[in-house]
Amino acid sequence: xxxxxxxxxxxxxxxxxxxxxxxxxxxxxxxxxxxxxxxxxxxxxxxxxxxxxxxxxxxxxxxxxxxxxxxxxxxxxxxxxxxxxxxxxxxxxxxxxxxxxxxxxxxxxxxxxxxxxxxxxxxxxxxxxxxxxxxxxxxxxxxxxxxxxxxxxxxxxxxxxxxxxxxxxxxxxxxxxxxxxxxxxxxxxxxxxxxxxxxxxxxxxxxxxxxxxxxxxxxxxxxxxxxxxxxxxxxxxxxxxxxxxx
Amino acid sequence: xxxxxxxxxxxxxxxxxxxxxxxxxxxxxxxxxxxxxxxxxxxxxxxxxxxxxxxxxxxxxxxxxxxxxxxxxxxxxxxxxxxxxxxxxxxxxxxxxxxxxxxxxxxxxxxxxxxxxxxxxxxxxxxxxxxxxxxxxxxxxxxxxxxxxxxxxxxxxxxxxxxxxxxxxxxxxxxxxxxxxxxxxxxxxxxxxxxxxxxxxxxxxxxxxxxxxxxxxxxxxxxxxxxxxxxxxxxxxxxxxxxxxxxxx
Numbered sequence: 001x002x003x004x005x006x007x008x009x010x011x012x013x014x015x016x017x018x019x020x021x022x023x024x025x026x027x028x029x030x031x032x033x034x035x036x037x038x039x040x041x042x043x044x045x046x047x048x049x050x051x052x053x054x055x056x057x058x059x060x061x062x063x064x065x066x067x068x069x070x071x072x073x074x075x076x077x078x079x080x081x082x083x084x085x086x087x088x089x090x091x092x093x094x095x096x097x098x099x100x101x102x103x104x105x106x107x108x109x110x111x112x113x114x115x116x117x118x119x120x121x122x123x124x125x126x127x128x129x130x131x132x133x134x135x136x137x138x139x140x141x142x143x144x145x146x147x148x149x150x151x152x153x154x155x156x157x158x159x160x161x162x163x164x165x166x167x168x169x170x171x172x173x174x175x176x177x178x179x180x181x182x183x184x185x186x187x188x189x190x191x192x193x194x195x196x197x198x199x200x201x202x203x204x205x206x207x208x209x210x211x212x213x214x215x216x217x218x219x220x221x222x223x224x225x226x227x228x229x230x231x232x233x234x235x236x237x238x239x240x241x242x243x244x245x246x
Numbered sequence: 247x248x249x250x251x252x253x254x255x256x257x258x259x260x261x262x263x264x265x266x267x268x269x270x271x272x273x274x275x276x277x278x279x280x281x282x283x284x285x286x287x288x289x290x291x292x293x294x295x296x297x298x299x300x301x302x303x304x305x306x307x308x309x310x311x312x313x314x315x316x317x318x319x320x321x322x323x324x325x326x327x328x329x330x331x332x333x334x335x336x337x338x339x340x341x342x343x344x345x346x347x348x349x350x351x352x353x354x355x356x357x358x359x360x361x362x363x364x365x366x367x368x369x370x371x372x373x374x375x376x377x378x379x380x381x382x383x384x385x386x387x388x389x390x391x392x393x394x395x396x397x398x399x400x401x402x403x404x405x406x407x408x409x410x411x412x413x414x415x416x417x418x419x420x421x422x423x424x425x426x427x428x429x430x431x432x433x434x435x436x437x438x439x440x441x442x443x444x445x446x447x448x449x450x451x452x453x454x455x456x457x458x459x460x461x462x463x464x465x466x467x468x469x470x471x472x473x474x475x476x477x478x479x480x481x482x483x484x485x486x487x488x489x490x491x492x493x494x495x
Contacts, residue, residue, distance in 0.1 A: 144287065145286075145287060145414070145415065145490050145491055146285055146286065146287040147287040148287075150287055150288050150289035151287075151288070151289075152289075153289070153291070153299045153302060153303075153430065153431070154302065156288065156431045156432060157302065157303055157306050157308040157432070158308075159345050159432050160303075160308045160309065160310060160313045160345060160432035161306055161307065161308040161313070162307040162308065162312050162313050162316040162317070163306070163307055163308075165313065165316075165317060165344075165348045166316065168348060169348050179347060179348070179349050180347075180348050180349070182347075182348060183346060183347060183494070184345055184346050184347075185346060185491070185494050186414060186490070186491040186494075188414070189414065189493065189494055190494075191494035191495075193410050193493065193494065193495055194494050194495055198494075202494075212287075233306050233308065
């Protein structure tokens with residue numbers, strides 16, 4: 001039994017602090033606030049540095065993130081996150097705050113999700129000059145095949161939407177290959193085999209691409225639009241109708 | 247014909263006919279070095295959240311099945327060939343082209359499978375097909391009939407035409423959640439099944455049951471226009487690969 005007591009003490013002394021994360025609130029516009037709490041349950045004396053990662057939303061949508069926090073014995077640290085009230089129309093997004101695994105601590109609850117709902121209405125852009133010469137309506141959607149931030153499912157659904165493809169087939173000009181005048185392309189390649197009209201569209205839309213935001217280019221020969229791809233099928237069709245009727 | 251449901255009880259009746267899939271081919275090294283789900287840029291959707299996305303896609307008429315049927319994209323028919331392993335990836339290319347151009351392309355699985363296999367009618371793996379698509383591309387069936395394992399079509403002109411139909415990337419998927427997330431993002435998967443010695447295209451997930459909707463390469467008269475469901479452990483593929491885009495056309 002005498003050997004057992006120091007062995008037990010050694011075991012207790014080697015036990016890792018256990019950390020957890022919880023959150024309350026949300027980051028919805030216009031004035032969302034969320035409180036993230038990183039806590040530890042053990043009473044070992046040394047302070048533990050807990051690393052955190054944030055995924056899902058862009059930094060422009062919230063402030064207050066801390067990449068690491070020092071949690072005292074049997075205590076907790078609070079991080080206050082504040083939503084940024086921008087004027088962009090965005091889909092509902094999620095921010096995942098996660099404790100990064102580390103040898104110096106064990107993780108009990110390691111992840112929380114905070115929701116951000118947008119309060120900005122979608123406003124169709126005003127018509128401008130035709131972005132590229134087009135004998136009728138032509139449309140190009142450009143997307144980065146490996147964006148740093150995944151597209152939300154409602155926007156991803158645009159690409160396989162029967163309604164979108166049917167509308168574009170009915171309403172776009174016939175190209176030199178006698179095919180409908182629209183394309184949905186990866187932005188990483190030069191479309192040298194494509195009809196000249198779509199090559200022109202590619203140059204214009206690609207030049208206005210910011211980061212890896214998916215882009216929409218529309219030209220009816222008189223007016224047009226080049227800008228971010230709307231977030232839903234309904235919004236895209238509303239925008240296309242506007243130029244299709246022009 | 248109603249859509250067949252292949253499950254753990256009845257699957258043996260479907261173990262007839264073809265032996266086109268050779269089982270696991272990807273080496274550990276290949277799995278480590280190949281592009282994976284994380285490179286795709288689509289969200290990994292936890293399975294508990296799938297029903298919400300399925301609901302949205304179905305109501306929006308934006309599933310791969312709905313788009314294929316609406317636009318007249320038929321399934322492939324491998325006939326008496328053992329080329330399921332190239333038919334499934336070929337159908338992935340046809341779906342990718344449909345999304346990119348709105349046009350139905352008819353591609354020849356044999357135009358890739360035959361050169362890969364030295365013009366022998368033997369089985370293989372989906373990854374072999376995708377490697378070939380990346381480097382050489384595919385012919386349309388107007389240039390090379392779908393099941394023609396025939397050197398007469400292996401011409402310089404056809405090899406040149408293939409280059410306009412190359413794929414840009416290939417991805418290896420490693421879990422059911424990755425496969426489901428891919429399909430829900432409109433990206434079909436080419437899935438090989440050891441139990442079936444067969445490879446088919448994964449094109450949908452059923453709300454609630456999370457059965458996998460496949461499109462087979464046994465012609466439009468099989469099941470419901472080539473669509474069927476894999477249920478229970480039958481849907482667990484032994485390898486799964488995907489493509490997202492092809493050379494712009």
